[in-house]
Amino acid sequence: MVNRIVVGAHYGLRDWIMQRVTAVIMLIYTALLALFLIVAPNSYEGWRALFGQVWVQVLTEVTLIALFLHAWIGIRDLWMDYIKPVGLRLALHTFTIVWLVSCFIYSVKVVWGL
Numbered sequence: 001m002v003n004r005i006v007v008g009a010h011y012g013l014r015d016w017i018m019q020r021v022t023a024v025i026m027l028i029y030t031a032l033l034a035l036f037l038i039v040a041p042n043s044y045e046g047w048r049a050l051f052g053q054v055w056v057q058v059l060t061e062v063t064l065i066a067l068f069l070h071a072w073i074g075i076r077d078l079w080m081d082y083i084k085p086v087g088l089r090l091a092l093h094t095f096t097i098v099w100l101v102s103c104f105i106y107s108v109k110v111v112w113g114l
Helices: 012-039 044-051 054-082 086-112
Strands: none
Touching (some): 044 054, 054 086
């Protein structure tokens, strides 16, 4: 048995898969929204009727969560790769988390009308 020293966070494959899954979710949502734009009448009432349905609200919120996860992985990797001072990196990670959680809270308010 060979003893190996393992270093690093080992996020690689998990993050790669998460980026692809969230991208597919966003692609499906965008395609459905584009289809709605082509087929449905372009009016305020049409948009209100569409986004008044619970399944559209759920799909929108799931897509926004996928967007926030996608952004977190990308920005976290950027901070880890290019920001070397640990204190600054921690501050940027913290700011990013607070910002993304705030965006999520606001998205719930907008999508669900709370």
